Amino acid sequence: MPLNQLLRHPDNCCANLDAWLNGVGGKALAIALNDPATLIPTIKAAGLRGLGGSGFPAYRKWQMVAAQHQFGKRYLICNGNEDEPGTFKDRLLLEESPHQVIEGALITALATHINHIIFYINPHLKRATEILSNAIAQWQQSDYLQQISKALVKELVLKIIPSPGHYIAGEETAAIEAVEGNFPFPRGKPPYPAVAGVHGKPTLVNNIETLANVSHIVRNGAAWFQSLGNGGCSGTKIYCVSGDVSTSGAYELPMGTSLKSLIFQHAGGISDNRKLKAVFTGGPSNSILTADELSLALDFDSLKQHNAALGTGAMIVVAEGNPVIPHIAKYLDFFAAASCGQCPPCTSGTREMAQLTRKIAVGNANKHDFDSLCSLSELLPSSGRCHLVDGAVTLLKSSLEHFPKEYQALINKPFS
Ligand SMILES: Cc1cc2nc3c(=O)[nH]c(=O)nc-3n(C[C@H](O)[C@H](O)[C@H](O)COP(=O)(O)O)c2cc1C
Numbered sequence: 001m002p003l004n005q006l007l008r009h010p011d012n013c014c015a016n017l018d019a020w021l022n023g024v025g026g027k028a029l030a031i032a033l034n035d036p037a038t039l040i041p042t043i044k045a046a047g048l049r050g051l052g053g054s055g056f057p058a059y060r061k062w063q064m065v066a067a068q069h070q071f072g073k074r075y076l077i078c079n080g081n082e083d084e085p086g087t088f089k090d091r092l093l094l095e096e097s098p099h100q101v102i103e104g105a106l107i108t109a110l111a112t113h114i115n116h117i118i119f120y121i122n123p124h125l126k127r128a129t130e131i132l133s134n135a136i137a138q139w140q141q142s143d144y145l146q147q148i149s150k151a152l153v154k155e156l157v158l159k160i161i162p163s164p165g166h167y168i169a170g171e172e173t174a175a176i177e178a179v180e181g182n183f184p185f186p187r188g189k190p191p192y193p194a195v196a197g198v199h200g201k202p203t204l205v206n207n208i209e210t211l212a213n214v215s216h217i218v219r220n221g222a223a224w225f226q227s228l229g230n231g232g233c234s235g236t237k238i239y240c241v242s243g244d245v246s247t248s249g250a251y252e253l254p255m256g257t258s259l260k261s262l263i264f265q266h267a268g269g270i271s272d273n274r275k276l277k278a279v280f281t282g283g284p285s286n287s288i289l290t291a292d293e294l295s296l297a298l299d300f301d302s303l304k305q306h307n308a309a310l311g312t313g314a315m316i317v318v319a320e321g322n323p324v325i326p327h328i329a330k331y332l333d334f335f336a337a338a339s340c341g342q343c344p345p346c347t348s349g350t351r352e353m354a355q356l357t358r359k360i361a362v363g364n365a366n367k368h369d370f371d372s373l374c375s376l377s378e379l380l381p382s383s384g385r386c387h388l389v390d391g392a393v394t395l396l397k398s399s400l401e402h403f404p405k406e407y408q409a410l411i412n413k414p415f416s
């Protein structure tokens with residue numbers, strides 16, 4: 001059964017602060033104000049992972065920011081750039097339950113001594129931004145922000161900054177550049193944002209879904225959160241299912257739900273009762289899953305063991321009978337357009353891979369083109385400052401591995 005802990009939960013679903021505070025809201029914030037030192041240990045024990053794609057344990061970044069000794073401002077960027085194909089969970093969270101996200105951010109700030117909270121939101125999410133802005137105004141009229149400022153011994157500032165809206169602007173160091181008013185070029189690391197982020201100050205970047213979990217964990221305890229997940233992983237995950245399924249949508253389920261259960265039980269199965277051919281995971285920047293992998297648990301650790309990745313939890317489904325290569329060409333085009341231009345191998349490599357794959361998809365390629373594509377997939381990994389190029393190559397390599405016959409059938413000159 002769907003859990004609906006974060007989405008569509010009757011106690012969370014309101015844009016009115018009084019209603020939120022009369023329901024479940026405010027209780028976790030009271031605990032946080034009373035004893036902020038317990039917050040990081042609670043988040044650690046709960047096993048909350050970064051839900052923006054990396055799955056990095058949330059407490060480790062929090063701990064790093066909290067440990068900084070510099071005076072002055074510290075920043076939290078609540079990452080709502082959400083531009084990856086097939087991913088729409090952060091928009092839903094902001095539209096359905098903005099106070100849950102804001103309270104999570106306030107508690108995170110208390111745990112890490114942060115006094116500048118920036119909601120960094122994709123400008124295309126107009127309705128979400130409006131709802132969030134309204135919700136922030138309500139908190140600003142309450143006395144909570146004063147209480148937090150008092151606890152932090154510095155003024156707490158909350159603001160919304162529209163992101164540039166491109167995919168690359170969601171990468172954490174690109175987000176820091178954008179918040180400073182610059183073009184979102186990813187930075188080299190180290191220094192890590194926790195040490196020197198916005199204007200050289202300690203900065204924590206967390207995804208909207210990660211933050212949405214925080215108040216529930218603090219209110220209900222680490223053991224409760226652990227018990228929500230299947231197997232070794234804690235909590236729930238909002239899986240966004242789209243493509244050739246009967247019922248596309250966002251499904252909040254236990255972390256570690258199987259691919260089979262997600263597609264066939266929750267998303268109504270493959271459209272027109274066809275068979276499953278492929279699933280692009282995590283947007284499309286990870287390995288492709290196939291019908292042989294239906295029993296896989298969709299969580300960070302299980303997929304990693306299987307050389308795949310959960311990413312954002314987006315699952316884009318392709319039915320048997322539909323070609324996969326046009327999808328690969330479309331996603332490689334997306335990565336090529338998103339490349340920021342700082343690293344020549346990424347910029348020209350993603351463009352070249354996209355052109356070659358498009359040529360293959362329309363039947364205009366020869367064996368030489370195919371060989372060039374294969375050699376690019378070997379040359380490009382780790383050649384960029386950020387993971388964009390690696391995501392593009394992972395997708396391509398996975399398609400070459402799983403669908404060699406589809407490639408062969410499209411090449412003009414038969415393979416020797
Ligand atoms: C190309 C690229 C785009 C990204 N876009 C987003 C995004 O839109 N939202 C997001 O939360 N994380 C995005 N990330 C991941 C962030 O760099 C970062 O890991 C994340 O915001 C940290 O939050 P979390 O620890 O709560 O997951 C992106 C990463 C890359 C490489």
Ligand code: SF4
Pocket residue numbers: 168185186338339340341342343344346347383384385386387388389
């Ligand atoms: S890998 Fe690509 S997107 Fe990332 S910094 Fe380099 S050029 Fe920009």
